Amino acid sequence: MELFYTPRASVAGGGLVIAGEEAAHIVTVLRRREGDALAVTDGEGALYDAVIVRATRTEVRCSVRGTRAGGGEPSRRVVLAASLLRNPGRFEMLVEKAVELGVAAVQPIVAERTVPRHGRRERWEKIALAAMKQSCRTRLPRVEEPADFRAFLASPWEEGTLRLIAHEQESRTTLPAAAPPGGGGMAVIAVGPEGGFSPDELAAAAAAGYVAVGLGPRRLRAETAAILAVGLLTFP
């Protein structure tokens, strides 16, 4: 199944419209035509069985034959707060894999030891959209603007949210011990830069209610830690 995307604002009155690059891809690359069926998601949980009624390179108009609740979403909503990385390609890969593995949102963070101070949000959003479609998810994960880690620690979360911070030296509490597989609710997991969080940051996180969790005995690269953490938190 190939999944297409259009924002909910483009769904109305028994029809939907796909515009921009997505339309160009459907018409020019995939050569879909009037009468062809498409599965379309609005990135907010709905899946439409659509049929093309008019297709140009800039706009694909469809009638909607049916609407279903989309699948593919994990029982636990996971927010990944991951430090920007020296190598931008590695952070992009982190975004792609986190979305495939079911993350609800990615919050890029700037910690004391983070080297780049800014990032490329538009590019990450494109990657997240492509990964949502690839993985047949129907909720488009948000990728936020990079935030200072200390400011991030003050973010309010809904009652009962598990607050976790990955820490290499933490060998007593593993991630699955703190967040059992298959659980629901919401979890926030912070993963530091290449050099890790500073002792001050770890203390500030603990004061903000974050539980330090280990990811096993091997020293993982920052992006590997983030990917493994999301995989362990979302696996059914």
Place this chain on the structure above:
Amino acid sequence: MELFYTPRASVAGGGLVIAGEEAAHIVTVLRRREGDALAVTDGEGALYDAVIVRATRTEVRCSVRGTRAGGGEPSRRVVLAASLLRNPGRFEMLVEKAVELGVAAVQPIVAERTVPRHGRRERWEKIALAAMKQSCRTRLPRVEEPADFRAFLASPWEEGTLRLIAHEQESRTTLPAAAPPGGGGMAVIAVGPEGGFSPDELAAAAAAGYVAVGLGPRRLRAETAAILAVGLLTFP
């Protein structure tokens, strides 16, 4: 801790020699000198506390002050049999992440729907070595020559080896159900190319004793499936 590598053949008589690129890196980039301490592994499970006695750009000679059993190895030995991928960079990333996550060996495979028919073993071996050091492991995972998938299925494994094959449509048996977290022994997991294994290949795998396991409700890219599978199999 920075970890260095030299093959066991270079360890003898209370000393060891590091040669080639590793020596150049130690001397030219890290500027280590006579009297500096180094942690060195032979990639076969030993960790040496070494002290440099003579350093040139081509050879670093050390005396060995002590030998310890290295850590960082998972209780379960995992062989990842992963199809080559259209994008060689994605296969290289798969090798890196699998090694960080504790894989014992990587067997590149050529299945019916695999697009490239050959790969770059030397490059993968370099990546595996770097990832072993990065992750503070002391056993160097082998990366084999690419093998035909049908031939691979006939490989003998030691008694009691779990034989698993990742299959997107398998929703009854998840990977952790077939291979409980924290288990020991040996597991082989086969992961197909972008288009998946063919029905014939799945049947041949079943006939060879391979159990089909699912990796959750999301459709994962081939390399993501491989990384998640290794992570779930090695996590303590």
